[in-house]
């Protein structure tokens with residue numbers, strides 16, 4: 001049974017000062033919660049300061065994006081190696097990057113490979129839009145994103161995939177556990193099984209994301225195909241994020 005994981009995506013929120021304060025509050029609550037991996041993903045400018053706060057604690061650091069090249073003339077971009085000494089995780093292919101920054105499956109694939117080369121654990125985000133769901137294409141879209149992100153990768157050890165239906169992100173309307181299970185257990189897992197001979201269920205952790213809150217996280221964490229949550233808004237609220245981590249531990253340990 002893989003170790004469950006809760007990851008907080010701060011998105012484009014918090015100044016460095018605010019980020020430091022938030023990290024301190026989060027660590028205070030999270031450090032005592034065991035049986036789950038806890039990851040926070042602040043904006044790039046806060047990574048170093050937050051890394052200082054997390055040093056010596058059980059809370060891990062992730063970035064929200066990166067470029068796939070080792071270095072070069074890519075103004076405004078951040079290379080994998082720049083993150084490697086600082087972070088253990090990196091979010092890749094978030095739907096906001098796909099929709100606002102035209103990130104394609106090909107781009108996500110290059111980034112996933114670059115993350116592995118740099119020793120970072122990718123948290124690959126996939127998920128369908130409302131239009132795709134309503135036209136009956138959710139399964140096809142998500143399977144395509146998984147295949148696209150992992151194309152050419154023969155080793156998928158230490159990989160996290162977050163299913164975040166676009167229509168559930170930041171809306172307060174989470175997917176139902178049935179929908180999450182249909183996609184995660186019924187589409188993502190079989191897609192991985194089709195691609196890899198070694199049982200991916202033992203190596204890949206699947207997270208649900210999209211309006212996760214202390215009130216609904218248990219219903220997701222109880223699903224066999226779910227190993228935790230990727231949290232947006234509630235990860236900026238220390239009380240809520242700590243509670244989410246505790247609930248995931250309880251649900252995953254059968255409590």
Ligand code: 13P
Nearest residue numbers: 009169170210211232233
């Ligand atoms: P919310 O939890 O705010 O819906 O955001 C989800 C998300 O996009 C995390 O990556």
